[in-house]
Structures are given as C-alpha cells and as structure tokens.
Amino acid sequence: MARAPKAVPATKAAAEQTRPRWWTRLSLPGVETYSNSLRTVVINLALLVVLAMALPLVAAQFARDQILIQSISIPGGLQATGLTPDVAANRLWDGIQQIDVEANSEKSSVNVLPEGKKVTFAIPDAGISVDSLVFYARQFFNLHETVVSGEFRCSDAACTPAGVSLRLRIYGAELKVIELPPMRSDTEAQYWRKAAAEVMAVLDPFTALAAEASAHPTNAATIARRLILTNHPDAEWAHNILGNIRRNAGDGEGAAAEYKAAVAIDDRFIIGWANLARVTSELATLKGDPTLHDEALTYADRVTELDSEGPKEPELRGDLAWERGEMDAARDFYLEAFRRDPLNESYQNKVAIMLYGANRFDESADMARAALEVNPGNETSLVVLAKYYRDRNDTENLNRIYRDAAEFQPENAAAQAEHAGVLMEQHDFAGALARIDQALLIDAKNLAYQLERAAALSRLERYQDALAQLDLAEALSPNNPEIVYRRGNNLTGLARYAEATVVYQQYLAMAPQGEHAFMAEAFIRVVEEEAAAAAKAEAAPD
Incomplete structure (x- = not known):
C-alpha cells in the first residue's frame, strides 16, 4: 500500500507564501539564474561597445x-x-x-x-x-x-x-x-x-x-596655372603660390591680384588674406600712399575675424608695423605671436633681423640668442649672431654657436660643414678636418664637402692626401676648373713644379677669365723665368 506524501504543515506553507520575492532570489537556484542573466547582459554590452569602437576604425x-x-x-x-x-x-x-x-x-x-x-x-x-x-x-x-x-x-x-x-x-x-x-x-x-x-x-x-617655387619659379607658375584652369580643389593655393612668385619678382600689383583671386574662391582662406595685407602694405611704401596702409589693415582685420587666438594674426600685424617703420610695435606683435606659439623661433628671428637692420645690434643679438635656446640649429639665428660676433672679432663665441649647432644636429651634414668652415677661418685645420669628415659620412658625394676636405688637408701640408681627395672630387665633377687649380696648388706644395705648370696651363685653357687665372699665370711666369735663369747660368762659361 503506497504511502501518502507527507503533508506540509499549514503554518510552514503559509510562511513561505508570505516571504518577499527577493528572499527567493537569495536562494542558490535564484542566485544562479540571476547571475546568468546579468552575465549575458554584460557580455552583450561589451560586444556592443567593441563594435561601436571598431566600426570607425574599419570605416x-x-x-x-x-x-x-x-x-x-x-x-x-x-x-x-x-x-x-x-x-x-x-x-x-x-x-x-x-x-x-x-x-x-x-x-x-x-x-x-x-x-x-x-x-x-x-x-x-x-x-x-x-x-x-x-x-x-x-x-x-x-x-x-x-x-x-x-x-x-x-x-x-x-x-x-x-x-x-x-x-x-x-x-x-x-x-x-x-x-x-x-x-x-x-x-x-x-x-x-x-x-x-x-x-x-x-x-x-x-x-x-x-617646392619648385623658389628654385624654379617658371616651372611652378606653369603648374599653378594648370591647377587653376582645371578648377583643381587646390586652386586657391595655386593662386597664392602665383602671388608669392610675382611678389618675389617685384610685381606687387600682380601679386595682389592673385591673392584677391584666392580669397574670392575661399573667403576663409587665412593665408590669402594675410599675404594680401602684406603686399598691399608694401605697395603703400613703394607708392608713398598711406591709404594703402589703411587698406592693408582692413585685410588684417579679416584675419583677426578668422583666427583671433592663433599666432598668424599678431605676426601679420608685426609685419605691417615693420613696413610702416614702427619697430617697437612690430617687436611687441612678434613676441605676442611667439607667446602663442612658443616652439616656433621664427618670430624671434624676425625681431633679430629687424633690429639688426635698424643698427640696434645688441638687442638683435639678444633676440637671436633667445631663438637659439629654442632651436640651437636654426640657420637664421646663426647667421645673425655670426655677423654680430665677426664684426666684433669674437672668435670664441662664433666657434661656440656653430659647434653647438653641429652637436645638436649630429646627422645634419650642413651643420657639420658650417662648423668646419668656421674652424678653417680660425686656422684650426685639424678640427675642421674632423668636422668635414663627419659631414662626408652623412653625404659622401657632396662636391663642396670633398673640396673643403682637400683644402683642410692642404693647409695641414698633407698634399698627397689632398691630391687623392681631389681625385675623388673629380669623379663627381669631371672637367671642373676649380679642382684643376687646386691640384696645381698641391703639386706646388710637393715641389713638383713642372707638373704644376702643366696643370695651371690646363686650368687657363678651361677658364681663361677664371677666378684664379691671374695666380695661375703668375706661377707659370715665375717658373718659366726661373727655368730660363737656370738655363742661362748653365750655359754661361766658367
């Protein structure tokens, strides 16, 4: 006979029915079910986030x-x-x-x-x-x-x-x-x-x-016109380049027309407005027309509307003030541009060049030094300070700035060669040789560096080594009169006068009006006179 199920006491069943729902979720089956649902939601959300991040990358x-x-x-x-x-x-x-x-x-x-x-x-x-x-x-x-x-x-x-x-x-x-x-x-x-x-x-x-505009302006102008005629997306930039080419050629009116064409294509073209302001100010000085200075300021105001927080606006106003002869105002504008763009030393260099031209040499040098603190290899700063130190025969500081520039840019061949040139001026030929060797390690086929090395070797009286260096230079530039003349100098140093005479004659045949023609002719004349005197002495009776 089957046993009847055990009856649940009425009080216990009633207690279970009166428990809240959260109590049942705290049971093991309830916790497991809830955690599975939560895990599913978290995974789906994570996949959704990954998908949202990946879609832009894939696109x-x-x-x-x-x-x-x-x-x-x-x-x-x-x-x-x-x-x-x-x-x-x-x-x-x-x-x-x-x-x-x-x-x-x-x-x-x-x-x-x-x-x-x-x-x-x-x-x-x-x-x-x-x-x-x-x-x-x-x-x-x-x-x-x-x-x-x-x-x-x-x-x-x-x-x-x-x-x-x-x-x-x-x-x-x-x-x-x-x-x-x-x-x-x-x-x-x-x-x-x-x-x-x-x-x-x-x-x-x-x-x-x-890139062609400076070295080959005619080629660049041709390319620019093609872009304009074909309605290229960069047409306003092409007009700007044409404006720069005409401005560099002294055609201010033509340059202004190109800049106006550029801003007509794009009214928010800041570079076009800035260049239009600059060339208009230059025309004001050229024509002696102050109303054009006012017109230039209206174009500068447009730049301010487009970019009031950037460095271009104070730089432009500095250019305009410089053109009007207001040096102190221009300096303040340039320094404001530098404050807005503190890693760009070009603004300090503009001040240095402007003040040097105004014979305010010490102030100019101070500004060039400040620019070198930002970029020790900046060429403009070095040129300004080099002139300043040369004018004062300050060879120590002249050597220091070029040495610092070379050490700051150890992979820059030009920086090494420029320091070598300074050392040659100061008759430190061994130091110059070391620097030019570094330049040639970077750019082995640079003819100027090859000739500079030959010159250093010659000044060190290593004439045979200098001749070997000139042979390497001649492989780069055959039939070069400068190389021929220097070969003659080194043969003279070795007292190989007959060979030197032949080489100097070769130089004169190549460059009869050349830079060294006078010296070559003088050497040949001296050798011939000495040879004639020796022959006469030998022929004279005892």
Missing part, C-alpha cells in the same frame, strides 16, 4: 588615402653598392619628405609610406590578415589604394651608376608611368629628389609646385 581603413611605396627592383650590379629594393623605396620616401619640407606649406599633404614601414594586423592563431581582408573588400567596392613601384634599368652590362635610369609606376584608379632620364652627373640625393618631385606632381601637384 577609416576603407576610406584611408595612405600611399604605399613598394620595393623597387634593382639590378644585381647596383645591389652590390648597397642599393637594395627596400633601400631604394626608403630613398624615394626621403625625397618625398624633402619635397614636403621645401614646399613649406601649411596645407596638409598626402600620406606616403614605404611598404616596409607599414604596420600590419592579423587575427591571432587564425592566420587571417586584417589588411588583406580590407584590401580585397576595397577592390570589390572599386576603392583602389595608391601604390608606387618601379625598377632601375642599366644602360650597359657593367651597370655604371651614371647610366642607370629609373622608371616608376603609380597604381590607383588609373596607371601613371614616370620615366626619369639617366642619373649622369647627379648625386644620389639629387636624383632621388627629382624622382620624388615627379611622383608628387602626380600625387599632390600643389606640394610639388610649392
């Missing part, structure tokens, strides 16, 4: 405009010199960085990167490259990534460096092929700079023309 990968420089194919003969495919890609990138620096523009340029420096991502333990997924997805949506590649070609079996030429291809929405001429007498740095200029003319025409 940025699809929309990125990064330009990659792939390895450049190098013949075996050139690779033996150390120019590997990856090194070539990096040299092209160096050239592009140089173009960007030479452009000296506030407009942002394209983002170019050698493929070897690109950071790649992969899913751990899965072997799946995130970059590959993005690449193929971009291809599917016809979002082409710009890639630069190419190869060197030899003109002969020996693949001599002077005969090699570079062909580059720029892959993007369309293919662009760039054919460069053979290297010939260019140094590697010059050749890579030319290659970079051609690449930037395709990728970022404005930066390319800005």
Whole structure:
C-alpha cells in the first residue's frame, strides 16, 4: 500500500507564501539564474561597445588615402653598392619628405609610406590578415589604394651608376608611368629628389609646385596655372603660390591680384588674406600712399575675424608695423605671436633681423640668442649672431654657436660643414678636418664637402692626401676648373713644379677669365723665368 506524501504543515506553507520575492532570489537556484542573466547582459554590452569602437576604425581603413611605396627592383650590379629594393623605396620616401619640407606649406599633404614601414594586423592563431581582408573588400567596392613601384634599368652590362635610369609606376584608379632620364652627373640625393618631385606632381601637384617655387619659379607658375584652369580643389593655393612668385619678382600689383583671386574662391582662406595685407602694405611704401596702409589693415582685420587666438594674426600685424617703420610695435606683435606659439623661433628671428637692420645690434643679438635656446640649429639665428660676433672679432663665441649647432644636429651634414668652415677661418685645420669628415659620412658625394676636405688637408701640408681627395672630387665633377687649380696648388706644395705648370696651363685653357687665372699665370711666369735663369747660368762659361 503506497504511502501518502507527507503533508506540509499549514503554518510552514503559509510562511513561505508570505516571504518577499527577493528572499527567493537569495536562494542558490535564484542566485544562479540571476547571475546568468546579468552575465549575458554584460557580455552583450561589451560586444556592443567593441563594435561601436571598431566600426570607425574599419570605416577609416576603407576610406584611408595612405600611399604605399613598394620595393623597387634593382639590378644585381647596383645591389652590390648597397642599393637594395627596400633601400631604394626608403630613398624615394626621403625625397618625398624633402619635397614636403621645401614646399613649406601649411596645407596638409598626402600620406606616403614605404611598404616596409607599414604596420600590419592579423587575427591571432587564425592566420587571417586584417589588411588583406580590407584590401580585397576595397577592390570589390572599386576603392583602389595608391601604390608606387618601379625598377632601375642599366644602360650597359657593367651597370655604371651614371647610366642607370629609373622608371616608376603609380597604381590607383588609373596607371601613371614616370620615366626619369639617366642619373649622369647627379648625386644620389639629387636624383632621388627629382624622382620624388615627379611622383608628387602626380600625387599632390600643389606640394610639388610649392617646392619648385623658389628654385624654379617658371616651372611652378606653369603648374599653378594648370591647377587653376582645371578648377583643381587646390586652386586657391595655386593662386597664392602665383602671388608669392610675382611678389618675389617685384610685381606687387600682380601679386595682389592673385591673392584677391584666392580669397574670392575661399573667403576663409587665412593665408590669402594675410599675404594680401602684406603686399598691399608694401605697395603703400613703394607708392608713398598711406591709404594703402589703411587698406592693408582692413585685410588684417579679416584675419583677426578668422583666427583671433592663433599666432598668424599678431605676426601679420608685426609685419605691417615693420613696413610702416614702427619697430617697437612690430617687436611687441612678434613676441605676442611667439607667446602663442612658443616652439616656433621664427618670430624671434624676425625681431633679430629687424633690429639688426635698424643698427640696434645688441638687442638683435639678444633676440637671436633667445631663438637659439629654442632651436640651437636654426640657420637664421646663426647667421645673425655670426655677423654680430665677426664684426666684433669674437672668435670664441662664433666657434661656440656653430659647434653647438653641429652637436645638436649630429646627422645634419650642413651643420657639420658650417662648423668646419668656421674652424678653417680660425686656422684650426685639424678640427675642421674632423668636422668635414663627419659631414662626408652623412653625404659622401657632396662636391663642396670633398673640396673643403682637400683644402683642410692642404693647409695641414698633407698634399698627397689632398691630391687623392681631389681625385675623388673629380669623379663627381669631371672637367671642373676649380679642382684643376687646386691640384696645381698641391703639386706646388710637393715641389713638383713642372707638373704644376702643366696643370695651371690646363686650368687657363678651361677658364681663361677664371677666378684664379691671374695666380695661375703668375706661377707659370715665375717658373718659366726661373727655368730660363737656370738655363742661362748653365750655359754661361766658367
């Protein structure tokens, strides 16, 4: 006979029914159920946060405009010199960085990167490259990534460096092929700079023309006009460059017209308004028309409206005050610009140059020293202080500022060479040799540095070493009269007068009106007179 279930006392059942709901959640089954639900909610929220963070990054990968420089194919003969495919890609990138620096523009340029420096991502333990997924997805949506590649070609079996030429291809929405001429007498740095200029003319025409504006204004003006005629997005910048070119050429009216065209395209173009104010003030001085100074101030007011907190506004007002001859007001404006942009020593340098021109030499030197505290290698500050110290025959401080600049920039060949030049002036030829050696370690094919080293060796009376150095220089610049003349000087130092005479005659044939023609003719005349006297003495009867 089955046993009947044990009955729950009425009082216990009633007690359980009267307990609050939170009490049941504190039981083990209730806690477990609640923790599972909470864990699910937390995980879902975390996934949602990760997704929200990842979506902009993924979208940025699809929309990125990064330009990659792939390895450049190098013949075996050139690779033996150390120019590997990856090194070539990096040299092209160096050239592009140089173009960007030479452009000296506030407009942002394209983002170019050698493929070897690109950071790649992969899913751990899965072997799946995130970059590959993005690449193929971009291809599917016809979002082409710009890639630069190419190869060197030899003109002969020996693949001599002077005969090699570079062909580059720029892959993007369309293919662009760039054919460069053979290297010939260019140094590697010059050749890579030319290659970079051609690449930037395709990728970022404005930066390319800005870099050409100082050295080749005609070329830059041609590129600028093309950008304007094709309604390029950088048309206002092109007008600004044309204005700068005309202003540098002394055409103030033409420059003002270009700047006005720039601000007509973009009424918020600060650089255009600032340059329009400057050239209008210059025209006021040139024409003796004070109303143009007032007009320049109205353009400056527009700059203030657009950027009242930045350094451009006080710098502009300093330029205008300087043009009006108000030196103290200009100084105060420039120092206000420096206060707003304390890592830019150019404002202090403007004060130094202005005060030096006003014969306030001590104040100018103080400002140049302050600028060097911000950047010990600044060329403008060094030039101002060098003139100040030379005028006072202060060789100790002159040497100190150039030494500090060289030590501050140990990888800057020009800084090493400039200090070498100062040491040569002070007849510290051993110190100059050490500095110029450092410059040549950085830029071995710089002709000026080669000649400076030969000069230091010659002053140390190491004439044979100087001749060997001149041979290296001649390999860079064949048929150079300066090298020929210096060879004659060193042969003279070795008392090899007959050889020196032949070399001086060679110099005169190359440069009959050259800088050293008088000295070469004088030496030949002296040697011939001595030879004639010796022959006469030998022929005379005993």
